[in-house]
Amino acid sequence: xxxxxxxxxxxxxxxxxxxxxxxxxxxxxxxxxxxxxxxxxxxxxxxxxxxxxxxxxxxxxxxxxxxxxxxxxxxxxxxxxxxxxxxxxxxxxxxxxxxxxxxxxxxxxxxxxxxxxxxxxxxxxxxxxxxxxxxxxxxxxxxxxxxxxxxxxxxx
Amino acid sequence: xxxxxxxxxxxxxxxxxxxxxxxxxxxxxxxxxxxxxxxxxxxxxxxxxxxxxxxxxxxxxxxxxxxxxxxxxxxxxxxxxxxxxxxxxxxxxxxxxxxxxxxxxxxxxxxxxxxxxxxxxxxxxxxxxxxxxxxxxxxxxxxxxxxxxxxxxxxxxxxxxxxxxxxxxxxxxxxxxxxxxxxxxxxxxxxxxxxxxxxxxxxxxxxxxxxxxxxxxxxxxxxxxxxxxxxxxxxxxxxxxxxxxxxxxxxxxxxxxxxxxxxxxxxxxxxxxxxxxxxxxxxxxxxxxxxxxxxxxxxxxxxxxxxxxxxxxxxxxxxxxxxxxxxxxxxxxxxxxxxxxxxxxxxxxxxxxxxxxxxxxxxxxxxxxxxxxxxxxxxxxxx
Numbered sequence: 001x002x003x004x005x006x007x008x009x010x011x012x013x014x015x016x017x018x019x020x021x022x023x024x025x026x027x028x029x030x031x032x033x034x035x036x037x038x039x040x041x042x043x044x045x046x047x048x049x050x051x052x053x054x055x056x057x058x059x060x061x062x063x064x065x066x067x068x069x070x071x072x073x074x075x076x077x078x079x080x081x082x083x084x085x086x087x088x089x090x091x092x093x094x095x096x097x098x099x100x101x102x103x104x105x106x107x108x109x110x111x112x113x114x115x116x117x118x119x120x121x122x123x124x125x126x127x128x129x130x131x132x133x134x135x136x137x138x139x140x141x142x143x144x145x146x147x148x149x150x151x152x153x154x155x156x
Numbered sequence: 157x158x159x160x161x162x163x164x165x166x167x168x169x170x171x172x173x174x175x176x177x178x179x180x181x182x183x184x185x186x187x188x189x190x191x192x193x194x195x196x197x198x199x200x201x202x203x204x205x206x207x208x209x210x211x212x213x214x215x216x217x218x219x220x221x222x223x224x225x226x227x228x229x230x231x232x233x234x235x236x237x238x239x240x241x242x243x244x245x246x247x248x249x250x251x252x253x254x255x256x257x258x259x260x261x262x263x264x265x266x267x268x269x270x271x272x273x274x275x276x277x278x279x280x281x282x283x284x285x286x287x288x289x290x291x292x293x294x295x296x297x298x299x300x301x302x303x304x305x306x307x308x309x310x311x312x313x314x315x316x317x318x319x320x321x322x323x324x325x326x327x328x329x330x331x332x333x334x335x336x337x338x339x340x341x342x343x344x345x346x347x348x349x350x351x352x353x354x355x356x357x358x359x360x361x362x363x364x365x366x367x368x369x370x371x372x373x374x375x376x377x378x379x380x381x382x383x384x385x386x387x388x389x390x391x392x393x394x395x396x397x398x399x400x401x402x403x404x405x406x407x408x409x410x411x412x413x414x415x416x417x418x419x420x421x422x423x424x425x426x427x428x429x430x431x432x433x434x435x436x437x438x439x440x441x442x443x444x445x446x447x448x449x450x451x452x453x454x455x456x457x458x459x460x461x462x463x464x465x466x467x468x469x470x471x472x473x474x475x476x477x478x479x480x481x482x483x484x485x486x487x488x489x490x491x492x493x494x495x496x497x498x499x500x501x502x503x504x505x506x507x508x509x510x511x512x513x514x515x516x517x518x519x520x521x522x523x524x525x526x527x528x529x530x531x532x533x534x535x536x537x538x539x
Contacts, residue, residue: 017284018284019284021216023215028177030180035282060182060227068185076325
């Protein structure tokens with residue numbers, strides 16, 4: 001059998017590539033009402049759905065039995081932290097803050113599920129069980145996103 | 157199939173260019189709710205869920221099988237996701253069928269969807285691939301050379317593509333779920349802008365938002381259901397890598413192999429005379445004559461003559477795509493399952509205004525990738 005010379009290059013090679021693409025996602029009615037509540041009312045709405053209790057942020061269907069619909073319930077802007085993940089060295093442009101911060105799950109008063117959000121200040125006092133309150137983006141700057149709630153702050 | 161499998165429920169959305177009123181889960185649930193209602197079932201009756209859609213970059217939802225699990229009623233049930241590009245809808249239905257045929261599941265909910273308005277399928281499918289020259293072609297740019305090669309070797313006259321498109325539009329006018337339904341003449345198609353030689357604007361598929369869901373069941377459940385089932389006589393998928401030596405991109409071997417396999421399993425010796433209606437995957441007009449040959453409905457290089465004679469029209473020898481097909485409705489991930497589901501509706505006798513008379517056997521077909529994945533189901537009125 002004829003043999004061929006090996007390729008000249010033997011060190012590991014790689015190529016850089018970026019894959020980036022824009023999207024525009026429809027909220028649908030349920031998520032849309034929740035986000036409009038943040039933007040227009042500074043209120044946090046949940047949905048009482050089949051076999052799941054009051055879900056915040058609400059989804060269109062029960063995750064237990066797939067039933068649609070439910071009763072809209074306003075929950076408090078205060079609640080209790082159920083999980084903490086502190087980010088001590090944030091990555092610029094990727095994380096929601098350039099200063100040390102914490103991702104938290106907050107079970108708002110009146111809700112049966114916990115909402116994922118951030119705590120930006122007084123991290124030394126933050127722990128599971130801490131009481132927190134929503135702080136809001138100013139009027140005219142709320143765009144109908146989850147960050148219309150700027151963050152949660154620790155309540156003494 | 158090792159054990160008989162039937163389609164017992166069909167549900168689809170009214171397909172359109174933009175469903176801004178619903179999110180992906182809500183759009184998918186419209187089809188699911190209709191399929192369950194059609195089958196006389198509820199989520200509790202379903203044993204497993206099989207989901208299919210085109211690649212994630214189309215809407216940018218990472219792992220839709222995770223995002224949709226709650227909406228699809230997957231709690232404490234198996235859910236799997238199928239990926240085979242444009243053919244995925246038909247492959248997904250066949251994956252659901254093999255799960256039923258295994259004997260492990262009695263009733264399966266299978267769903268396929270695309271919400272093209274949330275992204276841009278043409279350019280999302282043309283990313284920069286490492287190590288090779290990016291073509292930035294989109295599907296039309298990719299498939300047009302194959303159509304040119306077909307015309308060159310078959311000697312097909314130039315108007316055939318426009319005839320296909322006008323006939324598909326006429327059919328879509330009878331399908332209340334179709335996306336494009338306004339009347340369109342051959343002349344209008346011929347006079348529309350040339351996008352990718354030889355494919356003109358009105359000879360190409362639209363971008364659609366839509367979903368379809370099917371309930372598939374074993375023989376016992378199918379016979380006890382409220383409606384006449386559509387029996388799956390045979391189903392198969394075959395694949396062909398891009399650079400196989402001697403590859404024929406115009407009439408790929410994988411497609412011909414897939415067709416022969418299902419005809420053999422279904423006991424069909426003469427598909428042109430033993431099949432009464434076919435829903436085949438035609439995203440660009442010229443693919444109709446190409447697939448008529450690939451599927452064995454016409455001899456090599458003579459598929460265009462079927463179109464020229466009009467034998468593929470409603471009321472003629474073998475109506476092709478009475479639903480209006482992909483040329484008029486293209487929620488990509490759903491498009492293959494729409495072919496399969498429409499074939500099922502035809503043998504059930506429930507296709508509405510686009511019902512073909514006397515259908516005993518129907519074919520549903522899809523292809524995907526660079527004409528690399530082929531997926532065919534043969535549906536029959538009797539087991």
